[in-house]
Amino acid sequence: MKKQRPVNLDLRTIQMPVTAIASILHRISGIITFAAVGILLWLLSISLSSQEGFMQAATILSSPVVKFIFWGILTALAYHICGGIRHLLMDFGYIEENLATGTRSAQVAMMLTLVLSILAGVLLW
Known part of the structure; x- marks a missing residue:
């Protein structure tokens, strides 16, 4: 028995x-x-x-391109920490594991990362 199911391979149309x-x-x-x-x-x-060497490292870190890369690293680290804390809270049972709570906790982690990313940008520049 062959199932004829629709296949959507266009990733731009998939609502994740x-x-x-x-x-x-x-x-x-x-x-x-x-x-x-x-x-x-x-x-x-x-x-x-x-x-x-310290002066060379300070010179490297004073470049705007390197500051932008460093800001990206700090943003990735902040998101990874926020997401990791979210997962730990769910694993320990402090956050329920259902769709509504999972969605809300993901939104909170993303918003918290946005705030931390802005703070990191302010500190770097």
């Missing part, structure tokens, strides 16, 4: 729920945070090598 978007963003922010550890450790090793 907020919880799915939050889950995808949490994974992406984890990858960005993991990759950023190498960059941040490199900058730390330069800054701790000598006084000249």
Whole structure:
């Protein structure tokens, strides 16, 4: 028996729920945070090598492009932490695991990340 089901492969027309978007963003922010550890450790090793190394790291961090990358790293880290706390609260039973509460907690995590991202931008610039 062959089932004739409609197949929609156009990703632009699929309406993804907020919880799915939050889950995808949490994974992406984890990858960005993991990759950023190498960059941040490199900058730390330069800054701790000598006084000249510290000045070189300070010069690198004063560039607008590097500030934007650093802001992106901080935003990814903030979202990953907010999403991780959301998951921990759900795992420990402090947040119910139903669609309405999951949607609301995902929205709260995204809004909190937006506020933290703005604060990080203000601190960097």
